[in-house]
Amino acid sequence: MTQQLRFIPFKSRSDKGWAEAWALYEASFPDCERWDGTGYDRAFGDPHFEADGIWRGDEFIGILFHWNAGDYRYVEHLAVSPRLRGQNMGSKALAAFCQGRRVILEIDPPEDEISVRRQHFYQRLGFVANPYAYIHPSFRRPFHPHRLVLMSYPEALTYEEARGFADFIRERVLRYSEHENPELPRL
Template sequence: METNIRFIPFESPSDRGWTEAWELYENAFPYKERRSLADHLRALADPRFEADGIWTGDALAGIIYHWDCGSGSRYVEHLAISPALRGQHMGSKALAAFCERVGRVILEIDPPVDEISIRRLRFYRRLGFVENPHEYLHPSFREPFVTHKLVLMSYPRPLDDGEARRFADFVRETVLSYSGHKEPRLPRL
């Protein structure tokens, strides 16, 4: 399989690969961790948000949905690889190419408490991400709005206190405005 990775933004449901990408999004993330279609379409109108298809040749290999969160940083909100390509290092290749393209990257992971979450932490570490010591709570995108503790990871270096606060503010004030929240109050540091 060709490994030349391209990132092509989705702008509307009429774009090539949209249906496959949306199905991947809905199957890869729990209900509480993803937007409704209406909220996703609203987010697409925000110039800070980009929903990219990850392509190899003519095939959609995955998705990476990310935000320009200021100060030269990109927040990777969702990353998923097609089930048919898992185990072929496509996630590593895609994220490494993305980091090379954009530079500074921030993302969130579940605390490393079980085999899956520990493997996910190791995956990001191998790509040069580091954990940040800041306590971070993130709410669901949909009702019921339950907060859950996440670990902030960043590439290629840790976030300082000010960067972590600005990131949490960005998520609270911008990202969550494209969710079911009427008045987003979290995440907090």
């Protein structure tokens, strides 16, 4: 019998599994898309933020870092342990997380084989690519804003919703980055 996946929130960087989660986070995302550890120390106290470890029994599977924005959840980081890739763990985790929720996430524009596969992965799970030009700031110095595609579940965003999402990133999420006066992202 297959064990259910569980999402267990980290409350601090000293929690069980955080070292493995941090190693996966650093290996899975470029510097410009990651916070430093002190950003997480501050964010753990934010009621809108949750950094979940994904577990199957006592086995660490991956991470799902997300924000509760009221009308939707913003999935900031999702990664599965490399030893488990190709076993549909990411699909299972994201499908379980999305159940009954409106979800927004960002992906690289589908310009190469990997980014096209990533977009198809999310589309198979019911996500929709939104047509709005979206520029996301980098979280760390040197700042290099980059174009991303907004994807939403289970339906497309209106322009007003996409605008509200960009405001949420600027007003809430960037507090934990190296930005002092965030003015991005923009739509």
